[in-house]
Amino acid sequence: MLSRLVLRMPALxxxxxxxxxxxRLLPGDPAVYFAGAAPTPEAIADLRRTLLLDQPLYAQFFxxxxxxxxxxxxxxxxxxxxxxxxxxxxxxxxxxxTIASTTLALLIAVPLGIVxxxxxxxxxxxxCRVVSTSALAMPAFFTALLLVFLFYYLLGLAPxxxxxxxxxxxxxxxxxxxxxIDASLARDWAVLRDAAAHLVLPALALAxxxxxxxxxxxxxxxxxxxSSDFIRAARGFDLPRWKLIYVYALRxxxxxxxxxxxxxxxxxxxxxxxxxxxxxxxxxxxxxxxALVASDYxxxxxxxxxxxxxYVLINIAIDILYGVIDVRVRLGx
Amino acid sequence: MHRRAFxxxxxxxxxxxxxxxxxxxxxxxxxxLIVSEMNANSLDTHTVGANRAAYGLVWMxxxxxxxxxxxxxxxxxxxxxYFKLEPQLAESWELAPDNSSVTFKLRRDATFHDGTPVRxxxxxxxxxxxxxxxxxxxxxxxxxxxxxxxxxxMVDDYTFRVKFLRPDKLTMPSLxxxxxxxxxxxxxxxxxxxxxxxxxxxTKNNSAGSGAFxxxxxxxxxxxxxxxxDGWKGGKLSKxxxxxxxxxxxxxxxRALIEKGDADxxxxxPPREIADIEATKKFKLxxxxxxxxxxxxxxxxxxKPFDDVRVRQAIxxxxxxxxxxxxxxFGRAQPMFGAKTDTPVxxxxxxxxxxxxxxxxxxxLLKDAGLSSGFETKLFFDAQVAxxxxxxxxxxxxxxxxLGIRLTxxxxxxxxxxxxxxxxxxxxxxxxxWFDDPDFFFRWVWHGQNTVWNLSSYKSAEMDKLLDxxxxxxxxxxxxxxxxxxVRVAITDVPVIPLYQxxxxxxxxxxxxxxxYMFHRQVDATTLVRG
Numbered sequence: 001m002l003s004r005l006v007l008r009m010p011a012l013x014x015x016x017x018x019x020x021x022x023x024r025l026l027p028g029d030p031a032v033y034f035a036g037a038a039p040t041p042e043a044i045a046d047l048r049r050t051l052l053l054d055q056p057l058y059a060q061f062f063x064x065x066x067x068x069x070x071x072x073x074x075x076x077x078x079x080x081x082x083x084x085x086x087x088x089x090x091x092x093x094x095x096x097x098t099i100a101s102t103t104l105a106l107l108i109a110v111p112l113g114i115v116x117x118x119x120x121x122x123x124x125x126x127x128c129r130v131v132s133t134s135a136l137a138m139p140a141f142f143t144a145l146l147l148v149f150l151f152y153y154l155l156g157l158a159p160x161x162x163x164x165x166x167x168x169x170x171x172x173x174x175x176x177x178x179x180x181i182d183a184s185l186a187r188d189w190a191v192l193r194d195a196a197a198h199l200v201l202p203a204l205a206l207a208x209x210x211x212x213x214x215x216x217x218x219x220x221x222x223x224x225x226x227s228s229d230f231i232r233a234a235r236g237f238d239l240p241r242w243k244l245i246y247v248y249a250l251r252x253x254x255x256x257x258x259x260x261x262x263x264x265x266x267x268x269x270x271x272x273x274x275x276x277x278x279x280x281x282x283x284x285x286x287x288x289x290x291a292l293v294a295s296d297y298x299x300x301x302x303x304x305x306x307x308x309x310x311y312v313l314i315n316i317a318i319d320i321l322y323g324v325i326d327v328r329v330r331l332g333x
Numbered sequence: 334m335h336r337r338a339f340x341x342x343x344x345x346x347x348x349x350x351x352x353x354x355x356x357x358x359x360x361x362x363x364x365x366l367i368v369s370e371m372n373a374n375s376l377d378t379h380t381v382g383a384n385r386a387a388y389g390l391v392w393m394x395x396x397x398x399x400x401x402x403x404x405x406x407x408x409x410x411x412x413x414x415y416f417k418l419e420p421q422l423a424e425s426w427e428l429a430p431d432n433s434s435v436t437f438k439l440r441r442d443a444t445f446h447d448g449t450p451v452r453x454x455x456x457x458x459x460x461x462x463x464x465x466x467x468x469x470x471x472x473x474x475x476x477x478x479x480x481x482x483x484x485x486x487m488v489d490d491y492t493f494r495v496k497f498l499r500p501d502k503l504t505m506p507s508l509x510x511x512x513x514x515x516x517x518x519x520x521x522x523x524x525x526x527x528x529x530x531x532x533x534x535x536t537k538n539n540s541a542g543s544g545a546f547x548x549x550x551x552x553x554x555x556x557x558x559x560x561x562x563d564g565w566k567g568g569k570l571s572k573x574x575x576x577x578x579x580x581x582x583x584x585x586x587x588r589a590l591i592e593k594g595d596a597d598x599x600x601x602x603p604p605r606e607i608a609d610i611e612a613t614k615k616f617k618l619x620x621x622x623x624x625x626x627x628x629x630x631x632x633x634x635x636x637k638p639f640d641d642v643r644v645r646q647a648i649x650x651x652x653x654x655x656x657x658x659x660x661x662x663f664g665r666a667q668p669m670f671g672a673k674t675d676t677p678v679x680x681x682x683x684x685x686x687x688x689x690x691x692x693x694x695x696x697x698l699l700k701d702a703g704l705s706s707g708f709e710t711k712l713f714f715d716a717q718v719a720x721x722x723x724x725x726x727x728x729x730x731x732x733x734x735x736l737g738i739r740l741t742x743x744x745x746x747x748x749x750x751x752x753x754x755x756x757x758x759x760x761x762x763x764x765x766x767w768f769d770d771p772d773f774f775f776r777w778v779w780h781g782q783n784t785v786w787n788l789s790s791y792k793s794a795e796m797d798k799l800l801d802x803x804x805x806x807x808x809x810x811x812x813x814x815x816x817x818x819x820v821r822v823a824i825t826d827v828p829v830i831p832l833y834q835x836x837x838x839x840x841x842x843x844x845x846x847x848x849x850y851m852f853h854r855q856v857d858a859t860t861l862v863r864g
Contacts, residue, residue, distance in 0.1 A: 028750025032785055034382035036469030039785045043472035044753065050381060050468065077382040079553040080375040080537055086553075145585055153589050160595040161586050163555075167366055167577055167595075277582040282555050286582060290554075293717065295750045 004319060008312045012305070016068070019304040020061055028295035029053075034077050051077075051297075064301070073305070074298030078290050083302035086287060091306060092177025093164060094272050094283035100203040102265045105210035110257065112211075113218025114245065117226060128215060136212025140271045144205040144278040151201060158201050161279040165194050202279040209271050210264040217260040221253035228252075254325050262318045266311055362863040363574035365845065367856050368587050368596040372580035374554045377536035378511050379463060379470045388511045389855020390557060390578070395514030395542030396567035398423040398437050398456065398493070399505075403849055410619045411860075412850040415769040418505060421567045422451055422515055422543070423493075432500065439491040443566040445517040445543045453487040458518035460485040460495075462531050470512045476773070477507025500805050502812075503768055510767055511853060517541040545571055545859040555580050559858065568859065572847070576858035584720075591616065591840055598841040598848075600856050603720045604662040607838050620838045621850035622667045625774050626765035627683050628721075630729070630830040631788035636758045638708055639789075645827045647698035648759075649688040653732050656690075658833050661725040665838065669831035675824060680816035682771035683834050686824050695736055707737020714761040715748035722761045725832065752785040760788050763835065767852055771816045772803035779823055789828035796822050 031047040032039065048054045052063060067074060073083035109132070116128035151158040164179050165171060171179065172186040180199070183192035225231060226249055234244055273285035284303055291299035373387040376394065402417030420426075423437035443451040461482045463470040474480065478501040486494040497504060507513070516536070524535035540548040545568060546559035559576045579596075581587045588606045590596035592613075602610070611618050632639040632648060639645055654670035672685040699705055712729065714722040723744065730740040740759075745751065752762075764786050766774040777784050780800050781792035799819040806812040823829065837854055847862040 026747065026750075027754075028747035029753060030750060032753045033747075033750035035785075036383070036473065038469060038473040038476055040472045040475075041784070043469060044785070046468045046472070047381065078374060078384075080380060080382060081553050089552075145583075148586065148589060153593060156593075160590055160593065162368075162579060162581065162590070162595070167556075167579060168364075278586055280579070280581045280583075280586065282552070293746050295747055 004316045005312075008315070011312065012308060015305060015308040016065075016301075019301045020064060023295070023297045023300050024057060024060075026292075026295050030077060030295040030297060033294050073302040076287075076291060076299035076302075077296045078294050078299060079287070083298050086299065087284060087302055087306050089177065090282055090284045090287050093179075093281060094269060094276075094285060096178045096180065097199065097202055097206060097275070097281060097283060098265060098268045098272060100199055101206035101268055102210060102261060104203055104207035105214055105264060105268075106261060108207065109211045109214030110218050110250075112215045113257075114222055114250070116215070116219040117222030118245070120223065128219070132212045132215035135208045135215075138208060139274075140205060140209045141274040141278065143208050144202070144275050147201050147205050148278060159194070159197050161201065162198075163280045163282055164198050165191065166198075169194055198279075202275050202281055205278075206268050206271060206275050210268055213260055214257065214264060217256050218253065221256045222249060225249045225253045251325060255322065258318055258321055258325065262314055265314060269307065269310065362844075363572065364576065365573055365597045365858060365861060365863065366577045366579060366595075367598045367600070367858070368579050368581040368590055369599060369601050369856075370580070370582055370584070370587075371601075372554050372578055373551075373557055375537045376540050376548060376551055377533065378514070379466050379531070380533050380537045381468055383469070385853065386578070386855060388853040389851070389857070390559075391511045391514055391542075392544075392851065392853060392855070392857060393546045393559060393576075393859055394540045394544040394548055395511075395516070396422045396443070396451075396544050397509055397511075397513055397515065398439075399426070399509050400568070401506075401509050401852070406621055406850070408620065410621050410850060411848065412621055412624075413852055415506060415624070415852070418509055422456075432497070434494055434496040435505070436488070436492060436494045439493065440566055441491060443543055444564055445520070445541065446547045446562055447517065447520060448564075449517055449519060451515060451543050452490045453493040454490075455518045456493045456515055457485055457487040458521070459516045460513060462516065463512055466531050466533060473510070473512050473767075474507060476768075477501060477503035479504060479507055479513075500807055502770055502804070502807065503773065506768055514542060514544075517543070543567065546576065549575070571859045572862045573858050576861075578856075591842075594842065597845060598839060598856055598861075600837070600839045600854075602838070602840055604665045604838075605720070607665060607840065608663045610840055615843070617841045617843050617845065618838060619841070619848045619850070620665075620836045623765055623835050623837050623854065624850075624852060625682065625767075625769050625771075626763065626835060627669065627774075628661075628666075628725075628761070628763045628832045628835055630832055631757075631760050631762055632828055632830070633755065633758050633760075633789055634792075634828050635755070635790045638702065638704060638710075639758060639828075641702050642826055643698045643702040644704065645830075646688075647695040647702070647736075648733070649686070649827050649830045650691045650698065651695035651732055651736055651738075652688070652729060652830065652832070653690040654688075654832065656732075657725045657728050660728050661721045662833070662835065665836055666833035667836070669833050675821075677817045677820045677824075680771065680813035680820075682769075682774060682816070682820070683831065684820065686827075686831055688827075688830070690732075692732075692735065699736060705737075707739065709739045709741070710758045711741045711743055712759040712761070713743045713745055713748065713757040716744045716746040717748070718763070719744060725761060752788065755783075755788065755790050757788065761832070762786075762788055765854070772800050772819070775800055775819055775823070776804070778829060779819070791826070791828040793822065793826060796826075 031044045031053060035043045035047055052060055076083050076086055079086055112128045116125045119125050148161050172182040172188050172191050175182050175185055179195040183195050231249055234248055272283055273289050276283045276286040288303040371386045373390040375383040375387045378388055378391045399418045400421040401413040402419045403411055404414040406412050422439055422443055424440045426435055426437045428435050463474050464482050478498045484496045488494055520541045521532040524532045545565045547562050549558040549560040551557050557578045561571050561574050584603050584606055587599045591599050610616055632645050634640055658664055658666050669685050671689045672687040675687050712726055714726055726742045730742055733740050764778055777786040779791055779796055781797045796819055799815055803815040806815060844864050847860045849860045851857050
């Protein structure tokens with residue numbers, strides 16, 4: 001575990017350097033953006049001094065590294081808060097949504113893929129293919145608006161798309177930042193229901209974007225496994241069908257599915273941006289987008305670093321899961 | 334289950350457990366939910382980068398010495414009145430006979446939210462603060478010749494004097510904008526640190542005012558809940574007990590929330606949605622032309638061929654103004670074209686320019702300039718306002734194409750952060766000034782001091798002379814004459830072509846009244862009434 005983490009440190013160092021360089025390459029000047037309603041040349045110069053933008057680049061970089069070493073990611077100009085604080089309140093919202101939607105996507109895609117593989121070429125297989133292709137083809141923004149229109153506006157089944165809780169509701173005491181977990185810990189069932197109700201539509205909208213690749217990969221992997229020797233042998237031993245498919249075949253087909261799930265999870269974190277916009281979800285996607293537009297250096301750098309760290313952690317988690325699922329990986333270590 | 338029904342059930346469920354009565358049903362007639370694209374990023378306008386929503390918030394949570402009165406617009410919408418100053422924390426004020434200072438008598442009954450009485454030492458501390466903290470507050474107040482702590486004098490506990498640096502029409506109205514709010518100095522001083530002598534870090538997330546509303550909860554850029562301050566003395570107590578301001582980025586979502594009755598007010602729907610909502614006749618729409626605000630096309634006077642005034646005039650004659658207004662904002666704007674004469678008839682601002690869509694005149698002018706075969710150039714606009722500016726850019730591109738001018742359109746996501754670069758041959762932009770005096774608007778856009786808003790890099794000795802004179806002029810007739818002269822120069826030199834004056838259109842549930850248009854363009858919950 002530790003060695004895995006150490007091996008990935010150079011990647012993070014690279015991310016720090018690149019995100020710093022890229023934000024400085026943005027043509028915009030944050031001092032002009034944030035100078036307020038009276039942006040006189042003096043006001044802009046004042047702000048540049050406050051933000052250390054009047055210093056040479058290398059000095060800015062070392063100041064940034066020094067801050068990072070103290071766990072200080074700087075201050076976001078858009079929200080006016082420290083980036084660490086922003087990310088720590090917003091990251092759980094994004095993660096909660098992404099985890100829910102990846103789980104949802106897996107729950108829909110894996111059975112679809114299995115059905116497609118078992119009945120290859122059948123009408124059912126074609127249905128699966130149409131579902132996965134159209135899910136892949138729908139832009140997340142459109143799906144999100146469509147779902148809001150249907151389930152909130154027309155049918156009135158879903159709550160107002162106003163973030164994680166009803167507007168006048170009070171959030172449970174914050175422990176993990178995950179609304180569902182915090183509400184459960186506080187035994188506040190009303191808030192738990194409210195949070196769950198608010199999570200369903202955005203999670204579904206996001207999941208749809210992940211169903212396509214997951215179904216395809218599951219179907220392909222299952223096809224390969226089902227035609228392999230050991231399955232044929234198992235068939236010969238007359239093992240029950242469900243055991244054959246769900247225990248032996250599925251377990252062996254899981255590796256590519258897991259890899260794809262990792263990709264999908266990472267991809268959904270970025271797809272979050274538009275979903276967060278439609279559902280007013282207070283996550284890091286909308287935060288980063290706003291920061292980028294305003295050339296809000298600290299916030300952009302903090303976001304990139306946080307997401308890079310997240311990717312590294314996901315990769316490590318998947319590596320470990322490989323070992324759990326596949327004996328060969330464990331033996332290879 | 335229906336949301337409201339669900340919440341009622343949830344509410345019953347919540348009250349049954351001790352201390353858990355926290356989920357509140359909406360729809361009571363003393364609270365409002367306001368959804369908009371931008372939410373406050375600070376509780377204090379003195380902090381670095383405080384946004385426009387923060388201005389609107391501070392307007393409600395703090396008081397000033399004086400405030401603006403109200404008036405009725407021709408369409409029956411209530412608006413602030415720039416030219417009518419009224420008492421707020423000061424019960425009266427008196428100008429020195431020689432016009433060298435103004436002395437304010439403070440109310441004796443006003444208190445801050447924590448019960449501390451408001452005294453002249455709080456005013457002195459607050460005024461020193463906006464000078465000393467630098468950045469926006471200092472520079473904004475400099476515009477009104479309020480730039481030195483020596484100008485502010487505490488005479489006694491309830492008397493405060495401001496000495497004038499020079500005759501300046503903007504000094505008094507400057508005291509009514511959001512920057513010179515009065516802070517609870519004792520409370521702030523408890524929260525200063527060595528590196529932060531003015532407690533900016535603290536006031537960013539905490540409120541220390543005496544305004545109509547207290548801050549109940551604040552999540553930067555996300556939501557603010559305000560609760561009425563029952564001891565408010567700065568005006569008529571609000572009918573609204575609680576006001577919630579919530580950020581909802583997607584316009585489609587804001588519209589759905591209004592139509593379903595889950596949100597009460599949306600102040601920033603795009604013109605297209607407004608047109609649709611108006612057609613349903615189910616909601617109240619309050620429109621006001623944005624005071625002292627213009628959407629315009631700026632031509633750079635330092636980039637060829639726009640350094641030639643004939644080319645600029647040719648462009649002004651080749652824009653189909655009505656078509657721009659129709660396609661950009663669905664006709665929802667004040668036209669700024671087609672004035673009857675070349676000479677301004679009055680000193681009002683904004684006022685229409687005499688240009689109209691006249692391709693023949695444009696062709697003749699281009700021929701004069703030796704450009705009858707046209708040229709290539711670029712038009713820039715802000716991606717964040719693409720819903721209005723992209724259609725406008727396309728219409729302009731199409732019309733200029735007919736004259737042989739080949740236009741490349743550039744949509745910039747970071748347009749506001751690049752205004753100071755002044756490298757755009759043509760750009761669509763918007764400027765709104767806080768003060769209604771025409772010379773104030775002109776100072777930002779046309780003056781040779783070349784602020785970021787002077788996208789044209791325009792410099793004219795005549796214009797600068799007129800503007801500098803107008804700033805000091807106190808006499809009404811002489812001032813009006815100066816205004817007419819500099820508007821005339823702007824028309825002739827035309828570095829900036831007004832496209833239209835935008836409207837601020839606020840959609841609300843039919844049971845809400847009392848909306849008043851404010852210079853900061855945010856919704857002021859103080860005057861709202863439900864039912």
